[in-house]
Each structure stands twice: as C-alpha cells, then as structure tokens.
Amino acid sequence: MAILGGKAIVAQSGGPTAVINSSAAGVIQTCLENPKVFTAVYGGLNGILGVLKEELFDLGAEAPAEIDRLRRTPSAALGSCRHKLKDLQTDRTDYERILEVFKAHDIRYFFYIGGNDSMDTAAKLGQLAGQIDYDMIAMGVPKTIDNDLACTDHCPGYGSVAKYNSTAVMEAGRDTDALYTHDTCTIHEVMGRNAGWIAAATGLARRRSEDAPHIILLPEVPLVIHKFVDDVKACLTEFNRCFVACGEGVKTPDGNYLADAGGNFAKDSFGHTQLGGAADAVRAIIESRVGIKARTNRAGTAQRVAMHFASKTDVDEAYMAGAAAVQAAMKSISGKMVTLERLNDGGKYACTTGLADLEEVANGEKKLPAEFIDSNGTGVTDAFRQYALPLIAGEAPVEIGPDHLPIYTRLARKPVPKKTGTEYDVR
C-alpha cells in the first residue's frame, strides 16, 4: 500500500499522568522527523473537544527544545478532556463533525493518547472514515495510571504513580512508626476506581513485615467489616500501629463503593455522619469499631502527576509507545493501539512494543489477577513484585530552575486558522 501522507493530529484524553507528555513527545518528534509523510503536526486542544470545536494548534511552530521538555513535564500539555462522544449507532453527528474538520485540514493521521474510551473513539472514527471512503489512519497510544487496559503488559503512567505512591507510603509509614503512641493508625488512599493496581503497588514499600503498608484494601477484594476489624486488631497486637493503604474503589460485599456507603458504617466521635472518600469510610470503621484514632492521607490528583519522583522506565516507555504509533502509521497500519510487551531477556526485564486492535482494547479491562493477591487478600505476592518492580526502575530526570523548583514547559499553542466555516455545538 502506498504511503498516504498528509497532516497529523495528536490529542490527549482522560486523567493526566506524569508521562502522557512523554508519549506526545514521541509522536510529535517522530512525525517532525518525517516531513515527507507528515506535512504538518497539529495538536487538538483538550482532546477530542478541540477537534470538534476546530481548536487546533501547530506543533511544528513550537520551539524544539520545548517539545523535548515534554518528556520531563507532567500532566497533559495539549489539554485533556473527559468528553463523551454521542453514540455512533444512534447519532453520527459528532463523528461526522470530526471528519469534517479532518477533511478541511487534510488531516490523515489521528494519534489519540488515552484509555479505553479514547481507544473506542479512535476505533469508531476509523470505521466511519472507511465507510465514507476518507483515507485516514487512526492509532492509539495507551495511557492510564490505572494500568487496567487490555492487551498490554502494562500501561504508560502506571510505573510513575506506583513509584510515587510506594515511596509516599514508605515515608508516611515511618511517620506512623514514630508517632504511634498518639496517631496509631493511618489510612492512605490511592487512586484506582475499578482495579487495584495502584493500591497493590504500595506493597512494594513493605520490605519487612513491620513496614507499611500492613493492610492493603483492593477493589478486587470486597471489604468484610468484621474481618477487616480483626486484621487491624491483629496488626496492633503485633506492631502497636497499623498502616492501611486503601484503593479509592474499594467495595463492600454487595458491590457498592465503600466511599459512597461511608455514612452507613459509623458515626464519628462527634456524632456526625462521615462522608468523603474510601479512606474516610475506613477511618469511621476503625475509630468506631477498634476505638483508636486514625488519620487519612489522600494526595488526590497530585499523585498522578508527581513528575518530581517519576519512573525513568515509565517515561522512556511512554516515549517509545508514542514513537511506535507513528512508525506503525508510516507502514499504513491503522485501527491499532500500541502495546507494551515484556521480554524476558535471561531474567532481565526488557520491553518492546506490539499492536492490538483498538476495539479489543476498548472493550476490555484488566483487573489485578488472583495470583498477585496474597492469601489473606490484604497484601501482594512475590509474583506481583516481580511484575511491578521493573516498572518503577530509575528516577526520571528533573530539571530545576533558579527558584529551586522543577521547570515544566508550557507550549505556545500557535492556533491553526479555522477552515470549516461552521461552529459546532458541543454537548
């Protein structure tokens, strides 16, 4: 098949990570290195929203040094979104608008960096383009701290959130070690609404049994109150303190999120009903049923963009995934997401890229497998450690400014003049 040629667009979607910009750098730099194929490289402002609104900017106009700095810049420098497109089966207008914009600008390559929903968008766009005989290539680049995408060994973003959170738990665990006579229990909430990959990663901090986290609450293991209370009491007997790492998506045996049900479990010591995240619900359980003081930590969005202590392996693989998407597109491959494939090079970790159908990724979800969870359901196995440890290897470089804080780039975002002549009502 002949090389298509034309303009490329790259966009970012969903929750930011420490390394989604590294993937963007991989896409952008590889495109710019091949100007005969990619006649221009545009960015879509705030993911697919920017395409719908025809808010595009010219990445070729950015200073090359700033593009390179994307490798060391957290969050989504092109802007992100959580916009859900209309259902293709019932209302094609969103997809038709996207193709209208692409046609107007002769955009022939679409690189979408995101999770399940983004892969679904890219897949459907490719299908519709085929139906109307508009030649274009749609490629996906995986991105999610949740590490729950199907078809790939792991996801760019996971290694960094794992490294940061396991370090934060190691440190906060030391805090509880020191002050246990006053603050006996700490509950450290981490992200992960449906899968326990991030919560499991905090288990890497536990080098010795006395180390935090003593108990890990995973979304995959329903929280049975009386068992949990017994686990906490046993921990207090053994260590005088208890450090709990808690996935935000921990569920009760009836399948509801603990965070939503917090108020049903207990009143706090002032008689107020608890409301908040999963950690607040766990705190209510511990304070009312174990009778000790508990504190909660919840770094929130700060954990997923903690570039100041990110995994170098993750940053490098994120870049590699972005570059691989462009390389595949140059071979006229379309409708695929780049995957990360683990090589066992004589026991030494190595990683290469592969390809998976966008539809397969869009419809899949990878939870923490049973062999990674210990027999009590509150810790991780050596098999998990072997899986996860290589992903946190190396410390990503941090560029420090004269004000002693990290230097992160902001792109100039030189606007591309609009060509469709139509406004589109984004709902």
Add this chain to the structure above:
Amino acid sequence: MAILGGKAIVAQSGGPTAVINSSAAGVIQTCLENPKVFTAVYGGLNGILGVLKEELFDLGAEAPAEIDRLRRTPSAALGSCRHKLKDLQTDRTDYERILEVFKAHDIRYFFYIGGNDSMDTAAKLGQLAGQIDYDMIAMGVPKTIDNDLACTDHCPGYGSVAKYNSTAVMEAGRDTDALYTHDTCTIHEVMGRNAGWIAAATGLARRRSEDAPHIILLPEVPLVIHKFVDDVKACLTEFNRCFVACGEGVKTPDGNYLADAGGNFAKDSFGHTQLGGAADAVRAIIESRVGIKARTNRAGTAQRVAMHFASKTDVDEAYMAGAAAVQAAMKSISGKMVTLERLNDGGKYACTTGLADLEEVANGEKKLPAEFIDSNGTGVTDAFRQYALPLIAGEAPVEIGPDHLPIYTRLARKPVPKKTGTEYDVR
C-alpha cells in the same frame, strides 16, 4: 566553669519531619566525636515518654553508617510522642521522675529536638535540676514544619515541607490546567494549624499569574465567604479554572476553624452534610455557591516526611542546629535553644546558628507577618519569596535501593539496662 562531663541523651518530639533525624545525627555524631565529655550517648524512645518509662537505648552501639544515614531518613528514628507532662506548678512528679532516671544513669546532658512544648519541657527540667542541685545541661534543637517558633529566622523542617508542597501544587496545578473542562477547581490542603507559613510556601509555585495556586487561604486571613466566592468567580473568568491552596487552619471571621464549621456552610449536591478537613469545607462552599465541580487533595502526613524531594539546605541546617547544641553544651551553656540566623552576605543567603532562652521560645509563636501577605489576602509578596526561596535550595540526596525505592535506616535501638528499679505510671 569546668566541663561537666557525663552521659548525654537525645530525644525527638512532636510531628515528624523530613529532617528531624538530620538534627539527631548532628547531636549524636558531635557527641560521639567528643568521648571525653560525653561518656555515652543514649536515645529516649518516643521522646520524653521513653525517659519517663526508662526506655533508653545506646546510640553508641549503632553502626556509624546507619547514624550517618539518619541525614537521609525522614520521620523520627528515635520515636516521637505528643505526651504532655503534668504541670510543674501543681504536680512535680513527672519532672522528678525524669531527674530520677537521669541520676540513675548519670545523664548530664539533655538534647531535646522539638517545638514549643518540647522547649517548655526542657526549660522546666533545667530549672528543677537547678533547684535540687543536680548538675545538668538542657539544650533545645528547633524542629517544626510549621515554622512558627519564636526567636529563630526559620525552623528546620520548614524548607523541606515548603519545597515538597510547592512542587506538588505546581504539578497538581498542571493537572487542573489540563482537565479544567471537567474538573474546574482543585483545593489542595496543606498543614499548618495556626500559622500560614506552609500555605504561603505554595505561592512559590506561581511563576506566572496563570499558574497555580490562584488563591491561597491562610489561617492569618479570616475567610469571608462572599469575598472568597467573588475571588473564585474572578479567577474562573480570567483562567477558566481555579486552584486553591488551603491551610488546614483557615478560620472563619468568628475565629472558628473552617474545618470544624464545614457542615454549617453548605450541603453537597447529594444533600449530605459535609465533614472533613478545611478543603472539604471549601469544596462545599464552591460547589454550592459557585456551582462548579471541585476536587480536594490532602497529602496529610506524607507531606511532612517527603524526604524524596526535600530541601538540601534544610537537611544541612538541621544537622548544623543539632551539632551547635552539642557545641554549646560543651561550653557549659544550658537552658537555650539553637536558633538559625540569616546572614546577608552581599545579597547571598547564608545561615549561622545562635542561641535563645528556652522560656522565650516556649512562650512565643511566630505567625506570617503582614508584609508577606498580598493586599488581597490570597497571595504572597516578593518579600515572602525572598525570605522563603533560599530555604528550599538544593535537592537532598536520596539513596535508592535495588528495589528502586529510597533506602531509609532503622536504628538497632540496643536497650540500656534499667537502673531505677521502679516502674512509673505514665498518664
């Protein structure tokens, strides 16, 4: 005055920090370098609690490399406490017990690393020892992330929590920048119950007006709801997003903590009463009165022990303060706390140590001065930047293990045999 000579004890008190162990290393190594004066160096387990219970351990028996590793280890390696001694005026038993333990072991030097309360303890102990003609030296080493101790330019622990939090706000601010179409507002809560030093430090992240934090809520500036709502709306008009850094000790105009009053302000969108920290109360205000979605981040204890991105200046000064306490004690100085004094060496920051009376420190508190707060009450001035920037200079070294996580030490804590023959009922 002749050199006293005898055993030394060092203990740590209050909330852990990234650098309180660096101060301990300064005390311990300087004592061990002077064995003719200090015949042994003991640690008190969990601060003054360990002295009361005669739970002491021999720091001279630790591997020297592990003592040195204290400089790179967060939290309180000797154990800490929040134990309040009985009031000396009404019940001398606690103080008499401490002196009983000191006499039994011939402990002549007491080095207490902590905040106001610890300085009060050390001061009173020194007074009582004088009254009963027990020759001993009591020296204080400052420690508090809150930076609110009197008589010192700044406090060991502050530079590191400032560096970590300003970095976290810079990063989380980028997250809000990227996802503002969905998550328009983020409230990032930091520690500081009575003084706004830590909240103010997040202002260092704001290099340009569009950068987070757009609004800083300080305990020194009462939160007036309608003004705050107006500030948020103005921010949204200018930047489409709003990032609020919030000190946990923010107060309402009637002097109550916002965190305690959260439930009075607003019901959340589900009709539940809000309860939680200050950030939760701020979120309730924003969601109900501005009508946008807001997220909250609260790193909790993880922020004060974030050794993985601590200030090298802070680590070094903490060590210097510990060493200076020992050097003063060797000159038979007693009843003093080491202070940090800023030198203006031709415009270049430099720092040396001084001494202040323990009583003066115990009775003082240093809030954020008016000249450090901008005219709107929601930002910091250049004078504050000039004050704070040197304190976050340099990145403290992090030793990484084969598991790609930091190596922190655990002391062996070889117990010192008890000598008093009496149990003491600690209440």
